[in-house]
Amino acid sequence: MNDSKYLLLLFLPTALYYLIFEYGPMFGIVVAFKDYNTFAGVWASDWVGLKYFRIFLFENPDFLKLLRNTFLIGVYSLVWGFPAPIVLALFLNELRSNIFKRVVQTVSYLPHFISNVIIVSMIVMFLSPDGGLINKLIGLFGEEPIYFLSKSEMFRTIFVSSGIWQGVGWGTIIYLAALTSVDPHLYEAAELDGAGRWKKMIHVSLPGIVPIIIILLILNIGGLLGTGFEKVFLLYNPMLYETADIFSTYTYRVGLLQGNFSYATAIGVFNGVVGFVLIVLTNYIARKTRETSLW
């Protein structure tokens, strides 16, 4: 029964997808080492070696700014955004009423389904200096309206806090699932030792989900430099480039708007490789120290 020709036939479209749309671009990376010429195509263009990497790393005055922005947006999102669902899940887990718990969950998942375009539309409207909701609130305290989206020092705060609003509820799903598998005997034992609700949450519930926390942390650290193109792209404007411009948005401008494909690809590759190294590294550290890892 080792005849799998029909299975291979069923697999064919998937195989084509991965070859064309996933591995195709990986081989397309050679463009970064060539002077891409639209008319000649990828293969006939001339090799230039590491020229574009050199230009980007050593001659581009924007390099440090981009590195800083990409890194900081990632780090802030991680530092503030990662613990949020854990805390929420722990508190949700303590709710007595199952109906109320389900209501909170249903409501808090909602923003996850809303597209970035809508989220950013809402942010832009709410932060608008004339009549935006937030500025109306500020006005109640007699303060002048703030032009949030022209102040580069505000960008990260806006990005990260709206990100938490979008994702905190959805992020709890996996932790809540993990919490259901914590051994009930542990809670009983803690109770006998005189632990209250808070103590039980900290000393039983939290340690119970540590393995899943670590796995998600590894994934998140690996994705640190992969901060979403979409939301930054939609939210930023030239006045915010100083803090908002990241590798991917820069790649878009250089590559698609200016048609500098080779240079833009080199920037993308740099970003991708650093991200890949980051995930392998964190996984290694996690395995050595906590004996929990992705692979």
Next chain:
Amino acid sequence: MRTKVGVFDVVNVMIMIGLIVVTLYPFWYMISVSLSDELAVMQGKVSLWPVDFTFGWYEQVFNDPRITIGYRNTIFYTTLGTAIALMVTSMGAFALSQKRMLFRKWIMLAIVFTILFGGGMIPSFLVVKELGILNTPWAMMLPGAVGTFNLLVFRTFFEELPEELFDAGRIDGLKDIGLFLRIVVPLSKPVYAAIGLFSAVGIWNNFYSAILYLRNPDLFPLTMILRDLIIKGTLDAEMATQATVGGDLVTTDALKFATIMVTMLPILLLYPFLQKYFVKGVMLGSIKG
């Protein structure tokens, strides 16, 4: 077994109510403004309920040809794209769920590797370009046809179907394709629903492919239209007012909010169904991650 309600519970419930308010109020506010008269909005009278109730803004939105075209395009991309994604992904996942599958381990490894590393924006663009599907509807549907996460969810589900069913099918003379169509697909409706909703919402919300691959406004999905109408318009106007403070500028927030609501409507209406299936899908995916 009722224990007494302590400080902890009170604080906890308050936090949760706070969360509900923070999550829902923005939507509530948008609905109220979009149903109010412009004058009331400009005077800042609207905060909780619509003032001088009107459907006028929604009529205006639906009369805008850009919105209509965007809607039509988005619906088209979503339905056809979801159908393609479900077909391709489930077929591939079924093949990978069978132990006889040739090179099964290697293929899985190659697939999982794509989660960690990819070619990036420009090489992907070049692939789409060289395929000749740039600036065509296919660019909105094919590059995302298979999601690795979805593939893994399907595979996990298929692996758990009892082997006896397949044996019974084989005795009746079914080959793999027959097994898949006659036995596996009918038994897997919940997964199809979950993954179908996943990809449908993904395509409905997709902006990335549009900004990268589409140039022709007649092909723009709703997300592109919305961005041009709201985000670009508002930001441009804001920068203009900042340059010339005091310049009179007519902002029709109500119209903009109505536009946002219209774009969001299908998701909001489907949401109660979505949510349940989604959570199931996520659970299924995380079992064997």
